[in-house]
Amino acid sequence: MAEPSPAPPNFIRDIIAEDVKSSQHGGRVQTRFPPEPNGYLHIGHAKAICLDFGLADEFGGHTNLRFDDTNPEKEDVEYVESIKADVQWLGFQWDGLFYASDYFDQLYEWAIKLIKEGKAYVDDLSAEEIRQHRGTLTQPGKESPYRNRSVEENLNLFERMRTGEFPDGSRVLRAKIDMASPNLNMRDPVMYRILHAEHHRTGNKWCIYPMYDFAHGQSDSLEKITHSMCTLEFADHQPLYNWFIEQLGIFPSRQIEFDRLSLTYTMMSKRKLRLLVEEGRVKGWDDPRMPTLSGMRRRGYTPEAIRNFVTAAGVSRTNGIVELAMLEHFVREDLNKRALRVMAVLKPLKVIIDNYPENKVEEMDAVNNPEDASAGTRKVPFSRVLYIEQDDFREDPPKGYFRLSPGREVRLRYGYFITAKSVVKNDRGEVVEVHCTYDPATRGGNAPDGRKVKSTIHWVSVAHAVDAEVRIYETLFSKENPDEVGPGQDFTANLNPNSLEVIANAKIEPSLAKAAVGSRYQFERLGYFCVDPDSKPGKAVFSRTVALKDTWAKVEKKQGGSS
RNA sequence: UGGGCCGUCGACUAAUGGUAGGUCAAGUGCCUUUGGAGCACUUUGUCUAGGUUCGAAUCCUAGCGGCCCAGCCA
Numbered sequence: 299m300a301e302p303s304p305a306p307p308n309f310i311r312d313i314i315a316e317d318v319k320s321s322q323h324g325g326r327v328q329t330r331f332p333p334e335p336n337g338y339l340h341i342g343h344a345k346a347i348c349l350d351f352g353l354a355d356e357f358g359g360h361t362n363l364r365f366d367d368t369n370p371e372k373e374d375v376e377y378v379e380s381i382k383a384d385v386q387w388l389g390f391q392w393d394g395l396f397y398a399s400d401y402f403d404q405l406y407e408w409a410i411k412l413i414k415e416g417k418a419y420v421d422d423l424s425a426e427e428i429r430q431h432r433g434t435l436t437q438p439g440k441e442s443p444y445r446n447r448s449v450e451e452n453l454n455l456f457e458r459m460r461t462g463e464f465p466d467g468s469r470v471l472r473a474k475i476d477m478a479s480p481n482l483n484m485r486d487p488v489m490y491r492i493l494h495a496e497h498h499r500t501g502n503k504w505c506i507y508p509m510y511d512f513a514h515g516q517s518d519s520l521e522k523i524t525h526s527m528c529t530l531e532f533a534d535h536q537p538l539y540n541w542f543i544e545q546l547g548i549f550p551s552r553q554i555e556f557d558r559l560s561l562t563y564t565m566m567s568k569r570k571l572r573l574l575v576e577e578g579r580v581k582g583w584d585d586p587r588m589p590t591l592s593g594m595r596r597r598g599y600t601p602e603a604i605r606n607f608v609t610a611a612g613v614s615r616t617n618g619i620v621e622l623a624m625l626e627h628f629v630r631e632d633l634n635k636r637a638l639r640v641m642a643v644l645k646p647l648k649v650i651i652d653n654y655p656e657n658k659v660e661e662m663d664a665v666n667n668p669e670d671a672s673a674g675t676r677k678v679p680f681s682r683v684l685y686i687e688q689d690d691f692r693e694d695p696p697k698g699y700f701r702l703s704p705g706r707e708v709r710l711r712y713g714y715f716i717t718a719k720s721v722v723k724n725d726r727g728e729v730v731e732v733h734c735t736y737d738p739a740t741r742g743g744n745a746p747d748g749r750k751v752k753s754t755i756h757w758v759s760v761a762h763a764v765d766a767e768v769r770i771y772e773t774l775f776s777k778e779n780p781d782e783v784g785p786g787q788d789f790t791a792n793l794n795p796n797s798l799e800v801i802a803n804a805k806i807e808p809s810l811a812k813a814a815v816g817s818r819y820q821f822e823r824l825g826y827f828c829v830d831p832d833s834k835p836g837k838a839v840f841s842r843t844v845a846l847k848d849t850w851a852k853v854e855k856k857q858g859g860s861s
Numbered sequence: 862u863g864g865g866c867c868g869u870c871g872a873c874u875a876a877u878g879g880u881a882g883g884u885c886a887a888g889u890g891c892c893u894u895u896g897g898a899g900c901a902c903u904u905u906g907u908c909u910a911g912g913u914u915c916g917a918a919u920c921c922u923a924g925c926g927g928c929c930c931a932g933c934c935a
Binding site for chain 2: 306307308312332333334336366368369371372424425428429432433434435436437438439466467469470479480481482483485488490491492493507509510511514530531532533534535536555557562568610611612613614615616617618619620621623624625626627628630634639665668669698700701709710711712742743744751752753754755756820822823824825846847848849850851852853
């Protein structure tokens with residue numbers, strides 16, 4: 299397993315360190331991770347989770363998991379359960395588990411307090427009228443005609459909003475701040491709206507629900523959150539966040555914004571990810587091509603790899619896009635240390651060793667993990683007829699090709715040196731069999747005479763091979779930025795038509811027949827693979843997590859491009 | 862001629878007025894029973910123009926460029 303990378307310095311840690319040093323809140327550090335349960339967590343959330351939990355942990359603090367469930371129309375228990383599972387899978391355990399809906403009573407009392415102080419009012423304007431009164435980015439807004447109602451009338455109306463007398467959209471409660479503010483969030487923001495909707499936790503107790511802005515800061519405050527991290531787009535909300543806390547005179551949580559994590563060849567928009575799921579462009583939220591934590595888990599990514607990646611990517615306020623290659627590096631780095639090596643042939647080509655006895659079977663010793671001696675060894679059956687990878691034989695080898703070709707000797711990993719002698723072709727002229735001879739003195743792959751061979755290739759005995767389905771994934775989108783589209787197109791135009799390749803009859807070594815769902819292996823020379831839940835007894839299904847770095851592919855590509 | 866945030870190698874990120882460093886990517890070499898892994902080395906950067914200062918990536922001003930904001934979403 300990869301060592302946890304030391305976290306590089308960042309501005310949020312600096313802020314917290316300073317606060318601790320100057321004994322703000324007695325040096326106490328309390329954070330929270332506040333997802334809305336309206337979708338599955340993705341790698342962008344992993345960054346927030348690592349920050350919220352990681353920084354609190356560094357300073358001996360605590361972290362709450364709080365569901366920001368103020369919009370019953372979009373939320374569901376399915377999502378809260380998946381979020382809990384994903385946070386734990388990532389390796390974190392919350393101290394307190396809360397819901398914004400836990401605070402609905404308190405929030406309601408605070409709204410009344412603001413009404414009594416003349417700082418909030420019930421507005422009868424329609425949504426459309428409110429929008430028109432708000433003004434524009436460059437022009438100030440206009441005050442609502444209902445802005446100066448009496449406290450008594452506001453109290454009366456707000457109470458009747460709560461008891462369900464009015465239909466959805468007919469009235470809202472607004473904070474009385476400043477319709478001319480250059481910050482649109484301060485132009486009398488809506489605090490409560492009427493929503494006759496059943497909430498996944500409070501049922502039908504409420505028909506008015508607080509807006510994010512009237513819930514988040516106070517929730518932080520109630521939990522005595524000292525450092526409230528959120529993404530950059532909320533920076534404009536900070537004055538409002540502070541305004542409510544100040545007006546209410548409650549615990550002064552501090553909001554700190556950081557940049558979202560963006561990755562090339564994918565996207566983090568929950569709305570768009572949901573669309574992919576609903577339109578069947580992927581198989582579900584946990585499709586291995588999705589940037590969701592459940593998708594990555596199914597694909598074989600490890601929590602350690604994701605955490606190391608997120609840490610290495612760092613945190614700032616710059617709106618960057620991290621290359622997918624960086625994520626893949628951390629996945630390989632971790633899997634290299636923990637994955638057991640096995641041999642599997644994806645595109646089989648028969649090799650017949652003409653001078654090897656017809657019915658002989660030898661059990662060859664193979665190392666399970668060269669990075670970890672404690673992983674031990676296993677026996678792999680060897681016989682006269684084998685499968686090798688089609689790519690590992692060329693009748694007419696290009697320059698720089700080291701693998702099997704007529705007259706050339708290569709090593710079969712943990713087997714023997716073999717030399718290709720002749721080929722058998724089908725009607726279409728394709729090579730379907732390669733006839734070879736082997737050198738009995740090279741058993742196990744060692745040449746007693748010190749003879750060197752330029753290549754070692756993997757193989758599976760035909761008589762012992764087990765069939766398996768292997769799914770090869772490419773990026774879900776073919777553009778680094780999927781949102782870069784032509785006129786009249788949307789991001790689905792950039793979906794990669796080749797993002798999934800199914801190999802129905804790969805040949806795997808017999809030790810793999812009993813592989814457990816979720817277990818991860820390195821198929822030697824090919825990549826890392828994970829046993830998919832779609833596996834059935836007798837037919838394992840593997841997902842390729844990530845390919846190994848392929849130097850030959852790079853050389854070949856370069857030669858092809860230059861000639 | 863609204864407000865806010867932000868510009869450092871190809872990507873991400875450090876340097877807190879004093880040596881522009883790290884990771885990924887790319888390249889070169891070594892090694893190798895995975896063309897894997899590993900090891901060593903190398904290339905490329907402070908948006909521009911002024912200013913302050915003994916000294917500026919850092920502070921100031923202007924310009925240029927990017928992102929966010931006009932939900933009764935979060």
